[in-house]
Amino acid sequence: MDDDAIVLDNLTKTYGRRRGLDGLDLRVRTGEVLGYLGPNGAGKSTTIRLLLDLIRPTTGSARVLGVDPRIDAVALHRRVGYLPGDFTVDGRQTVRGCLRFLAGLRGGLPAARIDVLAERLDLDQSARIKSLSKGNRQKVGLVQAFMHEPELLILDEPTSGLDPLVQQTFLDMVTEAANRGATVFMSSHVLAEVQAVADRVAIIRDGRLVALDTVTALRSQAVRTVELTFAEPVTAAEFATVPGVDDLTVTGTVLTCRLTGAPDALLRAATRHTVTGLTATEPALDDLFHTYYAGADHGV
Ligand SMILES: Nc1ncnc2c1ncn2[C@@H]1O[C@H](COP(=O)(O)OP(=O)(O)OP(=O)(O)O)[C@@H](O)[C@H]1O
Numbered sequence: 001m002d003d004d005a006i007v008l009d010n011l012t013k014t015y016g017r018r019r020g021l022d023g024l025d026l027r028v029r030t031g032e033v034l035g036y037l038g039p040n041g042a043g044k045s046t047t048i049r050l051l052l053d054l055i056r057p058t059t060g061s062a063r064v065l066g067v068d069p070r071i072d073a074v075a076l077h078r079r080v081g082y083l084p085g086d087f088t089v090d091g092r093q094t095v096r097g098c099l100r101f102l103a104g105l106r107g108g109l110p111a112a113r114i115d116v117l118a119e120r121l122d123l124d125q126s127a128r129i130k131s132l133s134k135g136n137r138q139k140v141g142l143v144q145a146f147m148h149e150p151e152l153l154i155l156d157e158p159t160s161g162l163d164p165l166v167q168q169t170f171l172d173m174v175t176e177a178a179n180r181g182a183t184v185f186m187s188s189h190v191l192a193e194v195q196a197v198a199d200r201v202a203i204i205r206d207g208r209l210v211a212l213d214t215v216t217a218l219r220s221q222a223v224r225t226v227e228l229t230f231a232e233p234v235t236a237a238e239f240a241t242v243p244g245v246d247d248l249t250v251t252g253t254v255l256t257c258r259l260t261g262a263p264d265a266l267l268r269a270a271t272r273h274t275v276t277g278l279t280a281t282e283p284a285l286d287d288l289f290h291t292y293y294a295g296a297d298h299g300v
Pocket residue numbers: 015018019020021038039040041042043044045046047085189
């Protein structure tokens with residue numbers, strides 16, 4: 001029940017005639033890291049804004065840390081670390097001034113905590129915000145999201161603009177937050193950025209949830225290319241109806257195909273003959289995501 005950090009029930013948001021979210025049901029468990037993936041315009045930012053009561057649902061409801069964001073958003077915001085997709089603050093301030101100001105708004109916190117995070121991210125606190133590159137501005141956004149050690153981190157495209165080294169530091173920060181019991185909800189349009197830390201991945205498209213599972217389970221549904229070599233020639237016909245097999249070609253003793261899902265049925269069909277060779281590529285997760293993004297609705 002409300003042991004879950006986030007509970008979304010039939011959440012729908014329309015902007016005039018345009019649909020931002022369409023009947024989204026989703027539960028994020030307390031202490032889990034959820035990667036929230038989808039192509040541009042899928043509804044990721046809309047979801048995040050609804051979680052924080054920055055916009056209000058057309059129908060449906062959200063509960064965040066056990067409360068309805070519409071009832072007391074101010075109290076909720078103190079318990080949440082939020083990195084908006086378009087993090088902007090007054091450019092005339094220094095990084096230090098900005099972070100201390102934001103810390104004050106949250107009831108104050110030890111300056112050392114800001115210093116440690118800034119140092120880890122290699123962020124110069126004496127610089128003026130307006131002089132910062134996009135990546136350094138994003139670091140300011142990350143520090144302010146993490147600095148009060150919130151129960152819930154809601155991060156909209158957190159890795160955007162970060163170089164690979166800083167991305168790794170950020171992922172370490174996510175893991176550490178999860179280890180101390182925090183829940184992390186982070187959006188991205190690239191699986192590679194979240195798969196190392198996400199316990200589960202939710203994929204949305206056109207405002208709907210199209211997949212919700214662990215990276216391992218999603219991987220098991222991905223497509224691989226298989227090549228089987230037999231002692232004697234085989235015919236394509238006997239493999240054509242094997243579940244998961246397509247793009248099948250047989251040339252003499254060599255069969256190649258694309259395989260979706262578990263290889264069991266293909267292997268059973270193959271071992272009616274003497275198999276002398278087998279190669280299979282790693283499942284291409286990018287292809288899997290492309291399938292979801294492009295429109296195959298696998299339902300959840
Ligand atoms: N303020 C708004 N007014 C009108 N339409 C909007 C508004 N905000 C979002 N939308 C529309 O709602 C849909 C979902 O947008 P949203 O910004 O939530 O997607 P997203 O997944 O965050 O995309 P991106 O990765 O591009 O940020 C899109 O079709 C978008 O055009």
